[in-house]
Amino acid sequence: MTFDKLDLIEPILNALSHEGYTQPTPIQEISIPIVLKGHDLLGCAQTGTGKTAAFAIPILQLLQLNKGAERAPRKIKALIVTPTRELAIQIGESFAAYGRFMNLRHTVIFGGVPQGAQVGALKMGVDILIATPGRLLDLQTQGYVKLNELSIFVLDEADRMLDMGFIHDVKKLIKIIPAKRQSLFFSATMPESIRVLAGSILTNPEEVAVTPVSTTAETIQQEMYFVDAVNKKDLLIHLLQDKSIKTALVFTRTKHGADKVQRLLTKARIKAEAIHGNKSQNARQNALRNFKDRTTRVLVATDIAARGIDIDDLNLVINYEIPNIPETYVHRIGRTGRAGLDGKAVSFCDAEEHEYLRDIQKLISIQIPVIKDHPFPAENMPVVGKSKSKSKPNQNIRQPNPNKPKITHNRAPISKAATDSAAEPRKVIAPPVKNEAPAKPVVSKKFWGRK
Structure with a gap:
């Protein structure tokens, strides 16, 4: 359809x-x-x-x-x-x-x-x-x-x-x-x-x-960093100093935020491009092609603009801003860990995003491990979930629901x-859906209108 x-x-x-x-x-x-x-x-x-x-x-x-x-x-x-x-x-x-x-x-x-x-x-x-x-x-x-x-x-x-x-x-x-x-x-x-x-x-x-x-793939290692909003840019640059990170997809909630992050990365001499709804279709396609070809190391995107991103060997997804919709988190991190490959999803959480984090963990039914050992720890931040000092393979991810x-x-x-x-209700049930594409519903040929 x-x-x-x-x-x-x-x-x-x-x-x-x-x-x-x-x-x-x-x-x-x-x-x-x-x-x-x-x-x-x-x-x-x-x-x-x-x-x-x-x-x-x-x-x-x-x-x-x-x-x-x-x-x-x-x-x-x-x-x-x-x-x-x-x-x-x-x-x-x-x-x-x-x-x-x-x-x-x-x-x-x-x-x-x-x-x-x-x-x-x-x-x-x-x-x-x-x-x-x-x-x-x-x-x-x-x-x-x-x-x-x-x-x-x-x-x-x-x-x-x-x-x-x-x-x-x-x-x-x-x-x-x-x-x-x-x-x-x-x-x-x-x-x-x-x-x-x-x-x-x-x-x-x-x-x-x-x-x-409502589930996340078992191949995705998830980590949470508590950081004050003003220090997110510095933490992002710090993480991207790791040369083993070949590509990274960074998510923001707004178009303005995507442009801002792209500019600060470029200033730090990290090759980055941004895609969002205000960019022309040609500009978005060029940015995506450069990212897939690894000409661009970091792609900064809003959720809507990232809909068509499908890269099997994406190393890392970074939630620079935690999404206010829990399901969006699942869709975001589902961009990595595909085709049976390992992937990593890192999220930055400031004080105002704690409610979003709580909703996400309720949806996916796990506590995302917290990384405490980093240069920009948040002040007066309550502990949410399990903490760890170094990155380790994540063993607490639920199995995908078929x-x-x-x-x-x-x-x-x-x-x-x-x-x-009431008459017996008719139902339409869609087949299982993969992270990357919407389901195609099996729609009855019977007329659904008013009698």
């Missing part, structure tokens, strides 16, 4: 090609047609499965096809609500990437910063608004956010919303937005409390569930109360 089989319009296909994407992930392959048909969607999927594109792509297409020649100020047609600033920014970047060849405008609003710039963007008019709950309700109360013409509503990371105490804000928001709308609801877990909330938002939804990758990940698609009811009248 390729994106051009999903009935997507030319501007979106061109944007996907520009980003280097040709094949949808399982959740994208099943969810995009559902959303394009105007159905509500209940998605049980964590960030890292491709779910942002699963809703961003069809939203862009629906808005583009329904866009009139109006000259009046743009009205908010789509609203995406997510619990954190970082997630909101990442979603905004996705809309920018997939909508780069379309005349649609989006903006991101979140708390913790002055509202002036955000209010200015809203006054200019936007088609798509990505927001955190608190700032959204605040600006709505002030009259800067008007949702009376909203047609598509997305609630992302619903279980995290509840964990962070946003449930009351979400309930307030539901009362404000139009009752006649298309709603998309995503949650990493689906306990009864989440299903009850979903039941108050969705109407006769399709349900798609994804079990993400059944990861899978995806199911049901026409099942979303709450237990409705099960008595």
Whole structure:
């Protein structure tokens, strides 16, 4: 399955090609047609499965096809609500990437910063608004956010919303937005409390569930360095002084961060290039070719840009910044230790990243060994997991799970109360997935639409 089989319009296909994407992930392959048909969607999927594109792509297409020649100020047609600033920014970047060849405008609003710039963007008019709950309700109360013409509503990371105490804000928001709308609801877990909330938002939804990758290959030696953020650059250069490291793939969370790390390595006379979404496709391909040919020793990448990297003899992966999504860690370090070869994954953890580390270790069910013997130890850093003074082969990596990940698609009811009248749910299950490529779902030929 390729994106051009999903009935997507030319501007979106061109944007996907520009980003280097040709094949949808399982959740994208099943969810995009559902959303394009105007159905509500209940998605049980964590960030890292491709779910942002699963809703961003069809939203862009629906808005583009329904866009009139109006000259009046743009009205908010789509609203995406997510619990954190970082997630909101990442979603905004996705809309920018997939909508780069379309005349649609989006903006991101979140708390913790002055509202002036955000209010200015809203006054200019936007088609798509990505927001955190608190700032959204605040600006709505002030009259800067008007949702009376909203047609598509997305609630992302619903279980995290509840964990962070946003449930009351979400309930307030539901009362404000139009009752006649298309709603998309995503949650990493689906306990009864989440299903009850979903039941108050969705109407006769399709349900798609994804079990993400959660194990690491046994051939990968993992190590953790606790280091203050200001000393990460020095620790990176220190580690790369080891001439036995022929190639290293360094991950950052942002495009700006990738460029910054590339510049400091170049200044230290370490041959490095960066790839991210702001680089042209030719520039990314040239950098990747130089890295594979070992003309470039270090490749600095963001997660999205690194999607196509497939190098069997990669020596080392370095998480310069720990990912905020646990599954992303698994995908990152899966770039090494391939084809039965040994690999090594090193992570730098500062004080603000401890929560991310905790989530990663919970997902992979191991404690990553800590390296204490290095020149830049962090101050006042709590010990997490096992420590060791020298690198040794890692014996505590779980065996890979042959059944990861899978995806199911049901026409099942979303709450237990409705099960008595429900028909037997149909399911779609994808075959096992390798680290490097998304699964190709085995989709039933039966029509999944409303009866």
